[in-house]
Amino acid sequence: MDIGQQFGSFFANIFSIISNPTLLLVLFGSTLMGIIFGALPGLTATLGVALLTTLTYSMSTESAMIALMGIYVGAVYGGSYGSIMINIPGTAAAAATALEGYPMALRGEAGKALGLTTTSSAIGTAIGMFFLVIFTPVIAALALQFTSFEFFLLAFFGILISGSISCPDTVQKGWITGFLGLFLAMVGRDPLQVYPRFTLGMMQLESGIEVVPVLIGAFGIPQIIQVLKDRQVVAEPAKLDRVLPSFKTISRNIKHIFRSALIGVGIGAVPGIGEDIAAWVSYGTAKKTSKNPEKFGTGCEEGIIASEVANNACIGGAMIPLLSMGIPGSPPAAMLLGALMLHGVAPGPMLEIEQPGFTLKISAILLLASFAMWVVGILLAKQVVKLLRVPPALFMPVVAVLCLIGSYALGLKVFNLYLMIPMGILTYYLTGMGYPIPPLVIGVILGTMADANLRRGLMVSQGSLAPFFSRPVALILLIVIVLTFITNMGFYKKLMTNLKGRLKK
Amino acid sequence: MIDKSKLRGADIITSVLFFLLGVWIISGALKMPLRESYAGVNSVWYVSPALLPLIIGGAIILLSISIFVHGLRNGGIASVKAMWAARKDIKLLSDANIRYASVLIPLFALVYMNLTKVDFFLNIVLFLSFTITVFHLDNPRIFRKTLYFYTAEMAVLLVLFVFGIDKAVNGIFAYSIDILVLIMIVALIILISRLIKSEGNVDYKKKFRQAMLMSFITPLFIVPIFRYMLRIPLPNEGGIVNLMSMIYYALR
Secondary structure, three states: OOHHHHHHHHHHHHHHOOOOOOHHHHHHHHHHHHHHHHHHOOOOHHHHHHHHHHOOOOOHHHHHHHHHHHHHHHHHHHHHHHHHOOOOOOHHHHHHHHHHHHHHHHHHHHHHHHHHHHHHHHHHHHHHHHHHHHHHHHHHHHHHOHHHHHHHHHHHHHHHHHHHHHHOOOOOHHHHHHHHHHHHOOOOOOOOOOOOOOOOOOHHHHHOOOHHHHHHHHHHHHHHHHHOOHHHHHHHOOOOOOOOOHHHHHHOOOHHHHHHHHHHHHHOOOOOOOOOHHHHHHHHHHHHHHHOHHHHOOOOHHHHHHHHHHHHHHHHHHHHHHHOOOOOHHHHHHHHHHHHHHHOOOOOOOHHOOOOOOHHHHHHHHHHHHHHHHHHHHHHHHHHHHOOOOHHHHHHHHHOOOOOHHHHHHOOHHHHHHHHHHHHHHHHHHHHHHOOHHHHHHHHHHHHHHHHHHHHHHOOOOOOHHHHHHHHHHHHHHHHHHHHHHHOHHHHHHHHHHHHHHHHH | OOOHHHHHHHHHHHHHHHHHHHHHHHHHHHHHOOOOEOOOOOOOOHHEEEEHHHHHHHHHHHHHHHHHHHHHHOOOHHHHHHHHHHHHHOOOHHHHHHHHHHHHHHHHHHHHHOOOOOOHHHHHHHHHHHHHHHHHHHHHHHHHHEEEOOOOOOHHHHHHOOHHHHHHHHHOOHOOOOOOOHHHHHHHHHHHHHHHHHHOOHHHHHHHHHHHHHHHHHHHHHHHHHHHHOOOOOOOOOHHHHOOOHHHHHHO
């Protein structure tokens, strides 16, 4: 497809959605639902996508994608409501926004702050969409040249990098949870010889561990336990008069917007790294490069823009590896992968061959979701703010019920629920002890791909490891993996500190 | 995340557990066909189902050793000793533990005990009416007493299910267990109402009303959405769900 045809197809997709009242209703409804989900402390974008996935079975793939993208975009933006109005970020992605948004609200500028986050988030999502359109076909074309060796290394790299970046403590903890995820993916009959592995003699485990219940268990249950266990007092939201779109402020900060969007897309494209890290990195960069860094923390516009543009641009970035290689770029994207598979769509290099125009359709949905988010954000902010008064104790047990029925509804297996609860308790304790959960989820998702491709590749090479070194892409991936490993080791950090010390002398 | 002083001690413990997991994975992998034939197919090491599990097990062992050494170098042993010494001060029925138990006990009862035995609608109402009420009221006295009462109710159900009494009773009248659970819900509500009355806090009454509203409205939405819109058969369709089905199909 040439560029002209792509443009035509993109706008045809947009037109087909906006000309269908049902799809428009789904778009605006799911975006509003996402904003509410993001705004309520304790409910995350991942959980929102997970719960909505179960309600999209009977929908067409297009409607389901509109609903899921709508809730994803809405929830990432919605987190800023809690940050600005009560200084409690609705989602981790909006934590950086609280540093600037809440001081603004205390100054009586809550409307201005919310307007700024609304417009910044919409711009961030749109820029992310632009990169999605540009890069997905390129990476997918490149991925078509990949053989089993490259796919194995890619899966391995995904686990390693998400473990390295998302770990709050020592990097080994990130990696070990990644390997734990890989191990969980090994449970069940293996894809080549159909040999039962680690099934403990249980019939239910022979078909393996299903991804979606693991995701709901890993992200939902710890959140429910945490919120209910820790007493959370609901603060009175700041006064909100009118939400202003803040176009002038936006045009003044165009440079920061593009830089933050690039950071958001870049971080989003790294497997397993979510919107929270994108927002913090962008906020940190804005502070470092600002002419007035002392203003940060006192209600600075640049800070809000940096955090909000980046976390929403991250959505488009996270979709790039998902659609081009089948590797989710963030935890909500991991959930989307599960949803796509439920609807018979297999993301990866073959996606555009099997489902021509699917990437453009997703891009069109993303653009419309950013528009819907802006409209809903500007018009209904006052109503959403009222929901911040609802104590988590009233809705968290309901979320628990939704997690359970959602997991059960996938394949009607009660066994999924029996697995989900221990999974949730395990991840609750692991999180408490500094073990990150995204690498575990990435491991579960990529485990089958890693296993099948490693053995398939070695079968072709008759057991020779030479293709790892002789194939250019495999070699590059191998070097990147080794570098990621070495640069995260203690001896390397010591060596670098010593070298820097000597150079200074 | 727990604070740094305890974290290294926790690292020592988790690394040992991970090490054992790694050993178990490798021992499990070594039982898989490596070179010998399986199902009539001659296997070679590189197509063996044990290949990746061996790598995973090995990696987990190495990483767990690394975490253990890191913990050891950063005061992990002292932290473990301090945790061990502090065990006497830990009160099993402390407020924090009661809160934790109030999340886990209903969740376990809902999934592992009642899901396939009790009508789905009633199961959810029982779960929600307990959890929402105790956490929303957030009064230590009400919390404790309600949890004890709820646990006793669940213990009764557990005895019925373990000894198969539920089957015998349901054999006499199909919805006996559902009626029992309904009585349990009513008893729970009466207990909480009396506890609230004795506290004399007007705000509690309002919160209790809100909790009850959420507890009954939630399944009123969830059950029809999943059962009639998405056409998903519920894990147990007892008295209430069957009644809803009768009404639904009569109106259709």
